[in-house]
Amino acid sequence: AAGVIQSPRHLIKEKRETATLKCYPIPRHDTVYWYQQGPGQDPQFLISFYEKMQSDKGSIPDRFSAQQFSDYHSELNMSSLELGDSALYFCASSRGLNEKLFFGSGTQLSVL
């Protein structure tokens, strides 16, 4: 079965650079969620989209922005990167505002 696909798997950036993370949800899933997970931490909700509209907002810094495109894939744009942004970024998808979330394998971002 198709799963949530995230790219890239690993990303290394310098401070103050920008990064773009991509998420391709499971086919027919119209809701996408972004989470940030620091080392040894629980996933922290950043932002979500339902039917290409932002549906909820969590602890996403103002330096970050995201959107969901017409094909339902989503991109998380991160600017002015800081050392503290180093983390595993997960995307999850669901069909509608369903409680069953399916997570991708994440993008490991390292900011040097």
Add this chain to the structure above:
Amino acid sequence: QQQVKQSPQSLIVQKGGISIINCAYENTAFDYFPWYQQFPGKGPALLIAIRPDVSEKKEGRFTISFNKSAKQFSLHIMDSQPGDSATYFCAARAAPGGSYIPTFGRGTSLIVHP
């Protein structure tokens, strides 16, 4: 403030033993309680979930016990196997009308020794 409190932080169990992970919550608007299993380098995967209208749910070796009055729920892994070694997260989600975004506990790192 952690809305879902999970313990222990780490757990070591012998093969064949029972692993027990506990979670507690305060928000009475929560009405869906999933458990996620996460292996290193992978995303969390839904393991089992329960709603507060039942006190127990069992799927294979995994059982959720739910105590609505105490606002606590726990995951029991029977006959624990080395392949169960992973990080386990409990989570909670509010009913429609509330926030549908799952809130995670801090996770439990389980190690099952052969």
